[in-house]
Amino acid sequence: MNIISPSYSQDELLICMLARELRDHEVIGVGNNSPVPAAAALLAKALQAPSAILYILGQPGWPFEGTGEFFNLMQRGGIDVFFLSGAQIDAYGNINLHVIGNYNQPKVRLPGGAGSAIVYFMCKRILLFKTDHNAKGFPEELDFATSVSSSQPYVHRPSQLAGLFTPLGIFRPAAITKEAEAGRLQLTHTAPGVQAHFVQAQTNFDLKLAASGEPIPETAAPSAEELATLRGVVSGQLEQIYPEFARQTFSKV
Amino acid sequence: MNIISPSYSQDELLICMLARELRDHEVIGVGNNSPVPAAAALLAKALQAPSAILYILGQPGWPFEGTGEFFNLMQRGGIDVFFLSGAQIDAYGNINLHVIGNYNQPKVRLPGGAGSAIVYFMCKRILLFKTDHNAKGFPEELDFATSVSSSQPYVHRPSQLAGLFTPLGIFRPAAITKEAEAGRLQLTHTAPGVQAHFVQAQTNFDLKLAASGEPIPETAAPSAEELATLRGVVSGQLEQIYPEFARQTFSKV
Amino acid sequence: MPSKFLTLTEAIDLIENGMTLAVSGNMEMSPMALIREVIRAKKISLSLVCVGAAAINADLLLGANCVRTIEFSQISLGEFGFAPHFRRRFEQENDSVTGLEHACPSLIAAITAGAMGIPFIPVRGLIGTDYMSIRPDFKQLTNPYNAEEQIAIVPAIRPDVAIFHAYQADTEGNVLAHPSQNNRVLAQASERTIVSVEQIVSPEELKKAEGSRIPAAFVTAVVHVPFGAHPTSCPGIYKIDNTHIRHYLEASKSETGFEDYLHRYVTAPKDHEAYLFDAYFREIKR
């Protein structure tokens, strides 16, 4: 079942990769239908970010009036980190949560964009993730642009894409200095045991691996501490929000 | 002290005149620093309008979050009646709550417009009132237009001025049909014991009394029931919001 | 003043065909008893507004053919995946349902504008996304306070009727709702607001309870419907009925399966109690 290692699942690796990105004292938001980021935020808080403030949609003790006050906080720059995903993610981190195929008569109608068309612009650091990494999920061109990773200078956009995280690796937007590639996602780490050419084979957009030439390091596997925390305290907390996910992800290991 | 009658005060008469305008089932709003309208609303509720809903700024048990939710209700048309006043009121019911004299260096700086510049446009029926009736308070031209009684057709304005009420009489805007006079305030009733020419002498804008020729009727004096209710139950309720006013107005009679 | 306390049937009588009906809730706190009554009363051509991410609340109304247009930000069955009728109707050629898509924050902003009595409201983001092409009524303006900035505006939403499920109402019609459902602003934006509640309590009790408070001033009708969110959850009182949701998904796979579902759970039960009995009453009491 598990292509990476028998000792942890792909979801667990992804959760750890995301959790490591989070910093102490940050205000971290997690949207709806997002068990993996919710677990990552809880894991970070249990480990390196005890003073982080987490707002997880669906959490018990929601302090805001509706989601409205939370989105207002987000619109005025009060959320430091947010997680987004896409059924399709392109080479620049633009995302599609709407349709596969033509918008007016799609092959697959997806649930819709939720908050991403505003969140992507307004949270300081955006962590893109995708729980499955198949070639079709990473096209050169999206069928629909639910949200975009960059904007014209005339659009207020205090946010930045921090990276894309999948079970196969970590991708970072190219530095602004490299003219032609500015903002294009580059594979910076592979998952443990995964080779770069395998990632390219699973990715329809061009990772331009040849261009860099340097060998691509592996990201660290989940540590014993991370796994114990995840399967212990985090699983218990997550169960209150995502009972099905918590049961399926952590119970069978 | 009392120029009209020894049995009731000018404030009491004004409160009764305003209260009689209010209808059962109406949603009635009263702004801040407005003891006379507050008393009128409470009196109407105690008499002919038991099912009226009163929102009196400063009342105990305020149901809204701040004044904001109340103003929102008002902006979307949820308040049927509101009371406004002015340091100056002109012949069309435009009001000045800002300054006597020049705005930039006024002779008298008044407290300011409060909600009137929006309320006047958005509540269905506006009852203008003035607790003192002196000539200078009713000029042909205002020193500052804090709010206006009518608007161009391109401005959303579901409201109408129902009338002006003072200790000397009742004034109604002329019907739209009489071209030249449309909206101009006409004296329709004098206070008991007050003659029309006395009202004109106390009013700087032209009441055009000669034009109508018809004799102007007196409005009814406060009835025994009105006065008993006002000095009893209403005074008690008003004391919670306007202790000074309630004491001074009702205790000494 | 007429009583605010109505039966399910009386409450749904306030909704007319073709009206704009707003509904909150998702796999938590959906007003399912009210929604089943809408279907039972054969309401059609509704313009549905889903306040926040929607789920089986919208999906059931779409499946039962009550909806002509639907304004939403996301529709799925949460941990149970795709919403079957939403998906079917939006994938099908020449379907009669029109979708109007919003981002969650802009949808709540549009409802806030409705609550404020203003015709439109600026929102962040959106510019450069495909929302701007599928929503020609989302407009791009030059910020009048900063000529170098473009900003999106969206039109206000003012539903004719809002329906939602809440924990309690007191005898004066004040309501205690779940804090994450935007019901307070929704109630203000809507001409009429119908609330189903688990419990009727005294004003003193309601004042002491914890949650989002909605003053009676914003509430048109209260319907006392214990388990009124079933099969979605009412956090702290009952959990989501997984068995029922799986049954719903299974039934929704075929036209006849869904017809059977509607018959069994919506049209056949003589009232909400009869529905509950059929819908595995014992299970939801866990």
Add this chain to the structure above:
Amino acid sequence: MPSKFLTLTEAIDLIENGMTLAVSGNMEMSPMALIREVIRAKKISLSLVCVGAAAINADLLLGANCVRTIEFSQISLGEFGFAPHFRRRFEQENDSVTGLEHACPSLIAAITAGAMGIPFIPVRGLIGTDYMSIRPDFKQLTNPYNAEEQIAIVPAIRPDVAIFHAYQADTEGNVLAHPSQNNRVLAQASERTIVSVEQIVSPEELKKAEGSRIPAAFVTAVVHVPFGAHPTSCPGIYKIDNTHIRHYLEASKSETGFEDYLHRYVTAPKDHEAYLFDAYFREIKR
């Protein structure tokens, strides 16, 4: 995380000269202890925003020369009539204070826009009044959804610091405030929010209390200051101190009278307790 529970001095240290300072309250619930500390700390050139009709809160700051610009909708001492320093400074030639006038509803709308992170917001009314000439930043737009309608917009207000007085804070920094003061939206609009409270209670107690709740997420600092609204009232706990207000009005009639007042009640008392003793402690306990 640093503690939210500060002393008066520590809290007012968060305010820098020249900042935009928002204050709520009027003859009820004005944060007078915080305001006296602002004066004691000699803060100057503040851009004061009065949230809702203001009173002695704004008047005292104007009298003590802390204010450069003041945004407001109305300033008076309620049943005590004109606000003396407001009136004097606005009637005086070449005074250093600039006034920015709003209607109450548009002022709250502007603060709501600040809380929503948007640069401006439409409001009803205003067009045709003289506000449109004294506020060139109030603009008239064609409604993009109705070419035949003109509508006013006002710019968002985002204060650097907000100060207000409330009933209680719990040990986690959640606050219970008076329901008619717009403090919840003010706290959201402001970069930092300082709240003085009558009482510190447990989270359980706060949940049961009645009033406007402000989550700790919107609160920067809490200062425990019993009688912190004196001489204004704290409805349900203490009434307005009529004697003190009359004394304030009398003292404000002359420059030396007001200097004496400031010395006696603001600069001389070593702390809030000393102030209270001098300000007729026994009387306000009625």
